Amino acid sequence: MDTTAHAAGGSLDTFPKYLLWNARRFADRPAMRHKDLGIWQSWSWREQLDEVRALAIGLQSFGVTHGDRVAVVGQNRPRLYWSICALQSLGAVPVPVYADAVAEEMAYVLDHAGVKVAIVQDQEQVDKLTAFAEKIPALEFMVYDEPRGLRGYDHAKLKDFAEVQEAGRAVMAADDGAAARWEDAVRAASGDDVSIMLYTSGTTGRSKGVMIRAAGAVKAASDTAAFDGLNETDSVLAYLPLAWVGDHYLNYAQAYVAGFCMNCPESAESVAEDLREIAPTFYFAPPRVFEGLLTRVTIRMEDAGRFKKALFGYFIAHARKYGEAILEGRPVPWSARALYGLGELLVYGPLKNVLGFSNIRVAYTAGEAIGEDLFSFFRSLGINLKQLYGQTEAFLYVTVQANGKVRADAVGPAAPDVDIRISDDGEVLFRSPGMFAGYYKEEEKTAETMTLDGYVKTGDAGFFDKDGQLKIIDRAKDVGRLEDGALFAPKYVENVLKFHPNIKEVVAFGHGRPFCAAFINIDLDAMGNWAERNGIAYSSYQELAQHPRVAEIIAGHVAETNQKLAAEPMMADAQIRRFLILHKELDADDGELTRTQKVRRSYIAERYEELIEALYDGSTEKYVETAVTFEDGRKGSIRATVKIHDAEFEGGAAVHAREAAE
Amino acid sequence: MNAPIMPHPVAGTEFRLEAHQDDIPTGQTLLKVDNVSLSFGGVKAIREVSFDIRKGEIRAIIGPNGAGKTSMLNVINGFYTPQQGTITYRGVPRRAMRSTQAARQGISRTFQNIALFKGMSTLDNIMTGRITLQKRNLFWQALWHGPAQAEEIEHRLAVEHIIDFLEIAHIRKTPVGRLPYGLQKRVELGRALAAEPALLLLDEPMAGMNLEEKEDMSRFILDVNNQFGTTIALIEHDMGVVMDISDRIVVLDYGRKIGDGKPAEIAADQAVIDAYLGVPHHD
Numbered sequence: 001m002d003t004t005a006h007a008a009g010g011s012l013d014t015f016p017k018y019l020l021w022n023a024r025r026f027a028d029r030p031a032m033r034h035k036d037l038g039i040w041q042s043w044s045w046r047e048q049l050d051e052v053r054a055l056a057i058g059l060q061s062f063g064v065t066h067g068d069r070v071a072v073v074g075q076n077r078p079r080l081y082w083s084i085c086a087l088q089s090l091g092a093v094p095v096p097v098y099a100d101a102v103a104e105e106m107a108y109v110l111d112h113a114g115v116k117v118a119i120v121q122d123q124e125q126v127d128k129l130t131a132f133a134e135k136i137p138a139l140e141f142m143v144y145d146e147p148r149g150l151r152g153y154d155h156a157k158l159k160d161f162a163e164v165q166e167a168g169r170a171v172m173a174a175d176d177g178a179a180a181r182w183e184d185a186v187r188a189a190s191g192d193d194v195s196i197m198l199y200t201s202g203t204t205g206r207s208k209g210v211m212i213r214a215a216g217a218v219k220a221a222s223d224t225a226a227f228d229g230l231n232e233t234d235s236v237l238a239y240l241p242l243a244w245v246g247d248h249y250l251n252y253a254q255a256y257v258a259g260f261c262m263n264c265p266e267s268a269e270s271v272a273e274d275l276r277e278i279a280p281t282f283y284f285a286p287p288r289v290f291e292g293l294l295t296r297v298t299i300r301m302e303d304a305g306r307f308k309k310a311l312f313g314y315f316i317a318h319a320r321k322y323g324e325a326i327l328e329g330r331p332v333p334w335s336a337r338a339l340y341g342l343g344e345l346l347v348y349g350p351l352k353n354v355l356g357f358s359n360i361r362v363a364y365t366a367g368e369a370i371g372e373d374l375f376s377f378f379r380s381l382g383i384n385l386k387q388l389y390g391q392t393e394a395f396l397y398v399t400v401q402a403n404g405k406v407r408a409d410a411v412g413p414a415a416p417d418v419d420i421r422i423s424d425d426g427e428v429l430f431r432s433p434g435m436f437a438g439y440y441k442e443e444e445k446t447a448e449t450m451t452l453d454g455y456v457k458t459g460d461a462g463f464f465d466k467d468g469q470l471k472i473i474d475r476a477k478d479v480g481r482l483e484d485g486a487l488f489a490p491k492y493v494e495n496v497l498k499f500h501p502n503i504k505e506v507v508a509f510g511h512g513r514p515f516c517a518a519f520i521n522i523d524l525d526a527m528g529n530w531a532e533r534n535g536i537a538y539s540s541y542q543e544l545a546q547h548p549r550v551a552e553i554i555a556g557h558v559a560e561t562n563q564k565l566a567a568e569p570m571m572a573d574a575q576i577r578r579f580l581i582l583h584k585e586l587d588a589d590d591g592e593l594t595r596t597q598k599v600r601r602s603y604i605a606e607r608y609e610e611l612i613e614a615l616y617d618g619s620t621e622k623y624v625e626t627a628v629t630f631e632d633g634r635k636g637s638i639r640a641t642v643k644i645h646d647a648e649f650e651g652g653a654a655v656h657a658r659e660a661a662e
Numbered sequence: 663m664n665a666p667i668m669p670h671p672v673a674g675t676e677f678r679l680e681a682h683q684d685d686i687p688t689g690q691t692l693l694k695v696d697n698v699s700l701s702f703g704g705v706k707a708i709r710e711v712s713f714d715i716r717k718g719e720i721r722a723i724i725g726p727n728g729a730g731k732t733s734m735l736n737v738i739n740g741f742y743t744p745q746q747g748t749i750t751y752r753g754v755p756r757r758a759m760r761s762t763q764a765a766r767q768g769i770s771r772t773f774q775n776i777a778l779f780k781g782m783s784t785l786d787n788i789m790t791g792r793i794t795l796q797k798r799n800l801f802w803q804a805l806w807h808g809p810a811q812a813e814e815i816e817h818r819l820a821v822e823h824i825i826d827f828l829e830i831a832h833i834r835k836t837p838v839g840r841l842p843y844g845l846q847k848r849v850e851l852g853r854a855l856a857a858e859p860a861l862l863l864l865d866e867p868m869a870g871m872n873l874e875e876k877e878d879m880s881r882f883i884l885d886v887n888n889q890f891g892t893t894i895a896l897i898e899h900d901m902g903v904v905m906d907i908s909d910r911i912v913v914l915d916y917g918r919k920i921g922d923g924k925p926a927e928i929a930a931d932q933a934v935i936d937a938y939l940g941v942p943h944h945d
Contacts, residue, residue, distance in 0.1 A: 035831075036826070037819065037822035037823065037825075037826055038785075038818075038822045038825070038831070038834060039822075148827070148885060148889065149881070149884075149885050149888065149889070151888055151889065152888060266831045266832070267829065267831050267832055269831075269832035270831055270832035273832070
């Protein structure tokens with residue numbers, strides 16, 4: 001540890017300290033790559049230090065100093081990542097902002113954060129900020145990475161990135177001590193400084209600036225890097241939004257502490273190809289990305305020749321049976337193992353190669369529930385896909401699954417050094433090393449989010465399962481109780497049911513009611529395909545939805561769902577007793593869904609009150625008229641007699657006794 | 663795993679299109695069309711038209727269908743030989759000229775109906791635009807090694823700059839036949855740029871595009887003009903676009919020039935308004 005102490009000045013509690021150390025210990029190893037002009041351009045840690053230092057001293061010469069907030073706006077590009085580190089080295093606070101935010105939102109964030117300088121990618125961002133310049137009074141100047149189209153602009157408040165670095169290099173050339181003074185300042189910096197300010201995406205109200213302190217951020221990243229054994233030989237494709245905690249943590253923070261290489265894609269459109277070329281060893285994607293990949297693979301295989309299709313089908317079935325066991329090192333008959341080896345050669349290997357997954361050691365997914373089938377498909381190919389649960393306020397990790405202890409329906413035990421507690425009303429609370437220092441300029445909201453003894457409220461309801469893994473069931477405010485006091489988490493029930501491809505949307509009811517009941521929307525594509533294959537004629541959604549054989553199929557799915565729910569003590573009481581298939585598709589035009597396709601529960605409850613009553617009063621059908629808005633804006637109404645079905649469920653009220661408190 | 667570090671000489675180098683340098687100052691006449699007439703048998707496509715294109719400007723040629731706009735471009739790049747009149751390019755007057763000569767002198771163009779090699783990739787299509795700039799003969803190119811390879815790398819770098827400039831990196835290796843129309847148009851522009859033209863002729867660069875594609879294309883045209891100083895003559899039907907992006911406009915109707923001036927002047931010109939509204943003609 002002598003070298004550590006020497007290079008970084010005692011404790012390694014900021015990322016710039018790691019930069020100094022990495023430039024020494026991994027001097028010529030790659031730190032950054034960027035595909036530019038069709039070639040992967042690389043920078044070693046030593047070169048990265050040069051770039052960051054020149055930029056930092058340049059920014060300093062233009063007046064950036066300790067405590068200043070500086071926005072960083074753009075795609076994943078080396079210069080923007082260097083900006084983050086350069087700002088941290090000066091004790092300034094980088095504030096990454098979503099590049100696709102509309103100008104007004106961006107202006108709000110920049111003004112709220114009181115940014116003095118904005119480092120942006122290109123003309124588009126310069127235009128956005130210029131348009132709202134008077135709303136961001138503190139903004140003194142902008143630095144741009146890509147000069148294209150900006151030649152004719154007034155450069156009074158604009159600087160080229162290269163120009164700032166030139167200024168930095170000029171300072172160093174004129175003053176021999178400048179570089180050394182900068183390094184000394186980096187070594188002397190305090191881990192208590194705010195390392196980064198991440199604005200939450202703001203799905204609920206205005207976005208808030210989450211302040212993360214340097215020492216905490218470094219500690220959290222070191223913990224998880226050690227947990228997954230990440231080191232300088234790893235590599236990642238940095239393609240997640242720069243302003244999202246996931247990108248800053250998984251790519252930036254872990255790269256600095258572990259010393260691995262970040263690869264920036266050529267453009268947002270070329271990510272799939274770049275992924276294939278880089279074949280990273282560490283990968284993160286939300287469930288819908290994996291879903292998209294599986295769909296792509298499935299469609300391609302549908303179009304393949306008969307022989308290939310048969311080969312694929314055979315080996316995928318084999319992988320489904322033994323793949324996960326082999327991945328987890330569980331005992332598997334040698335013959336199955338040998339066949340899996342052959343499959344690796346013929347199918348799994350080439351498939352992973354095409355997806356860019358050949359070298360993956362650790363992959364994570366998070367953000368929403370992932371279907372069992374989808375999850376195990378990728379794991380069965382030998383991809384070590386795991387789940388984590390986290391949020392910006394935790395600087396990402398709250399829970400994480402360890403290698404070999406992975407399940408699709410839970411998110412793992414507490415991450416290293418994280419304390420988790422479930423509050424009396426079922427909310428998940430945590431305390432973690434990377435835990436935020438508060439919301440910027442919002443002491444009240446910070447206080448609301450914290451418990452008196454210093455835990456952070458996640459706003460999510462969850463519980464620990466029998467093997468100690470946390471299960472997130474719903475947003476805490478949506479969780480209700482059945483009439484008899486049993487826990488009722490609508491989203492959890494809905495998600496289990498929605499994993500069936502025939503079901504598009506589910507709305508579950510049960511709060512203050514004797515049992516759980518559900519509205520179901522069938523998936524017109526999937527069920528329509530089924531109808532076609534089975535010679536069932538239909539002319540509209542409404543007609544297909546009311547078909548008795550469709551009801552049979554859906555009843556089967558509901559029964560399966562109930563079995564799954566019954567297997568979980570906490571959820572057993574929330575089995576679906578009665579359900580109906582809605583006579584129309586829930587639609588954002590009718591206000592039933594948000595524009596991002598999320599169910600607006602309370603509005604639906606109001607609008608279909610009669611149907612809800614019918615679910616609970618024992619009737620077998622109900623005539624309704626529903627006002628609808630057509631795509632061209634005309635209003636009309638749909639009349640239908642909706643059938644109400646009783647579902648098969650397990651165990652009745654027997655399991656009821658255990659309640660939420662556990 | 664991590665490959666060894668490659669040197670990265672690219673960062674910081676500014677890309678320019680300057681294969682066809684000349685000493686004509688910006689704002690002076692680059693090309694002059696003098697009293698040109700063109701007819702096909704009895705059909706008079708162009709009648710005694712004169713105008714000029716100044717260095718560094720965006721010059722639009724507009725007019726109703728059949729006004730002779732594309733014929734005019736074909737005369738400029740030597741595809742048609744006018745029966746009467748002269749074309750003076752960079753101070754050298756001529757009447758007849760082969761289009762290969764025009765290309766060698768730095769005039770390149772795109773076409774109303776896309777004329778790309780459908781089975782070839784975006785990259786290869788744009789590489790073909792470099793053909794007039796290749797110095798090594800077929801022998802060296804077939805041999806590939808040595809000077810030809812160095813030259814190939816140089817051309818490839820220029821093409822990569824164009825790909826980057828037009829934001830088509832993600833389709834670099836896609837056969838152009840599989841691309842949507844708007845992107846094909848952009849690839850065609852890329853190929854024309856690859857010749858590093860002094861004068862770029864665009865024949866309806868936005869025909870058949872939706873609004874968003876038109877906005878993109880307008881931005882690229884302005885950027886080419888702004889960044890590389892390339893002189894551009896374009897034919898376009900979308901008046902909004904023409905008024906927004908061009909410096910000067912020449913209006914043709916039934917082969918005759920009926921207007922010439924800045925966008926604001928053209929918009930107020932009665933003869934132009936009549937031509938577009940279809941006032942009867944007397945032949």
